[in-house]
Amino acid sequence: MSALLDGVYEGSMTMKELARHGDFGLGTFDELDGELIAFDGEFYHLRHDGSVNPVHAEEMTPFASVTYFQPETTFTIDRPMSRTDLEALIDGLLPSENLFYALRMDGQFEQVVTRTVTKQKRPYPTLVEATKSQPVFTLNQVEGTMAGFRMPAFAQGLSVAGYHLHFVDDDRTGGGHVLDFTLLGGTVQIGQPAELHLHFPETAGFMNADLTGRDVAGEIEIAEGGASR
Numbered sequence: 032m033s034a035l036l037d038g039v040y041e042g043s044m045t046m047k048e049l050a051r052h053g054d055f056g057l058g059t060f061d062e063l064d065g066e067l068i069a070f071d072g073e074f075y076h077l078r079h080d081g082s083v084n085p086v087h088a089e090e091m092t093p094f095a096s097v098t099y100f101q102p103e104t105t106f107t108i109d110r111p112m113s114r115t116d117l118e119a120l121i122d123g124l125l126p127s128e129n130l131f132y133a134l135r136m137d138g139q140f141e142q143v144v145t146r147t148v149t150k151q152k153r154p155y156p157t158l159v160e161a162t163k164s165q166p167v168f169t170l171n172q173v174e175g176t177m178a179g180f181r182m183p184a185f186a187q188g189l190s191v192a193g194y195h196l197h198f199v200d201d202d203r204t205g206g207g208h209v210l211d212f213t214l215l216g217g218t219v220q221i222g223q224p225a226e227l228h229l230h231f232p233e234t235a236g237f238m239n240a241d242l243t244g245r246d247v248a249g250e251i252e253i254a255e256g257g258a259s260r
């Protein structure tokens with residue numbers, strides 16, 4: 032994630048290889064060409080034009096987080112809840128702030144506000160620059176799935192601390208990185224992966240990047256729309 036903030040957007044792992052590490056998660060693509068969401072072993076490529084396509088095996092990612100999703104806690108929501116309310120509810124259920132959690136929500140949403148990053152050209156701008164003009168979509172009265180993670184504060188920079196969710200609608204006609212939402216009703220599932228396996232990209236971009244002295248938390252707040260807000 033720190034490298035992504037620095038503009039290291041060259042893909043370093045294929046979807047085929049990524050899928051060996053999990054059936055659920057999120058990420059982005061080579062040259063920041065859209066958002067990845069995965070669940071039930073299905074991996075989708077969401078682009079800024081609103082398109083949703085199953086990924087190709089050879090597509091590359093510079094950053095992704097995946098796990099084999101094993102829900103340990105499941106509950107139903109039957110009243111409208113804002114993102115803030117739902118995050119507070121989930122926080123109250125977690126046994127510790129210091130573990131990694133995989134989260135899945137399936138349901139009816141009054142509104143989902145998403146953004147989708149757009150393909151960048153060299154020389155790559157930083158993530159804060161690249162996301163300044165990001166297309167933001169508001170999906171109203173939509174059914175779909177959110178998949179992502181809640182990560183502890185110490186994971187900031189490796190990944191995104193706090194909540195980080197991607198969304199795709201049931202019709203597979205839209206979605207992206209979640210900025211805000213109101214859930215009307217649905218199911219929430221929480222898994223608790225016990226291990227973190229970190230793959231280092233051995234691209235020239237990563238090897239030569241200067242990843243020191245960056246305000247990682249501040250830039251993630253701006254670029255990712257306040258993932259832990």
Ligand SMILES: [Zn+2]
Nearest residue numbers: 196197208209
């Ligand atoms: Zn995202």
